[in-house]
Amino acid sequence: MTDILLDTNVLGDLLAFYYNEEYRRTREFRPYRTLTLDRVRRLNHVLHWHSEDEWDDSTESAAGLVVASTFAFVEISRQFDRISRDRFSIDQFRAFLNQPPPWFLISALDETVLPMLLSLPTQVSLANGKDKPLELADALHIATALSRDDCLIAVTDGTLKAISFISNRLV
Amino acid sequence: MDMRYLLPNEIEIYFARRLLPTDLASGSCLAACSIADIVELCERLRKGVPTAQSEALKLAFARLASDDLGKGMILIANLEREDLEDSLFESDGSLWLEAAQCLISPMHSVRRITLRPHVAKWWTEEVYSQMEAIYAASQGET
Secondary structure: OOEEEEOHHHHHHHHHHHOOHHHHHHOOOOOEOOEOHHHHHHHHHHHHHHHOOHHHOOOOOOOOOEEEEHHHHHHHHHOHHHHHOOOOOHHHHHHHHHOOOOOEEEEOEOHHHHHHHHHOOOEEEOOOOOEEEOOHHHHHHHHHHHOOOOEEEEOOOHHHHHOHHHHOOEO | OEEEEOOHHHHHHHHHHOOOOHHHHOOOEEEEEEHHHHHHHHHHHHOOOOOOOHHHHHHHHHOOOOOOOOOOOEEEEOEOHHHHHHHOEOOOOOEOOOOOOOOOOHHHHHHHHHHOOOOOOOOOHHHHHHHHHHHHHHOOOO
16 A cells, blocks of 8 residues: 655646546546656556555555645645646635545644654755755655655655655655 | 643743743643644754754654643644635635745745634634734744
């Protein structure tokens, strides 16, 4: 049961595709901007499992959930026009929040995130020898994922691969 | 019973040294703060900004979910999905621009959403007003 946590940009693209005509027709994700082929394959596995009664099929490996922190939704609301770019409306954004699909979990920002947040480094050492600060927003997404038992992390910032203890979780 | 906003320095003192402010210790009122207040303190600790009680605070916050510290006296308003439903929008369905804007820090957006008075929350507007008064001068910096 592996979950997959999305950062704000990936969540924005997921919402855009979710409210796109193609998704309405096929009920599947396709590669689109930050929704890479690998991410799409994992997303579709999760949503098929939840929407096609595969939970009752012992031959299919159980899927987890697609997860985003409530904080990611706040980030979208703060830059709604820039992120939505008319791909989804405020009403659709609100509808998703009020009634997320069964394969999607909106994870609270609460005390459970704090131990992981405190354990994260302040800087990421890049391959070129330079250091890059690990910003609070990225740290909160990572901490949310680490606070779940088995959770992959879909983040936009590829330099986070330099954090050794999360590199095997990044997709 | 009255409820008030728990000041950032009071949060630090309580979670590091387990010293409650006098009015809380006497039972005359309860206090609330936002998860944003706690996250900001954790962020200062993560960045190594030294305080006299850094190690005690780290330990307290790392154990907060399972510890009974503060429970029943200090309410930490978490950011749940329901808070977004209740407080991120105006009654006409538009975004609540007090929080949904980039002129304040992301954590101040969270603070406003979590402490915004709402019929589903049992604290009064006083808590929100006290919080705003404290952060009015530092908006955009926190």
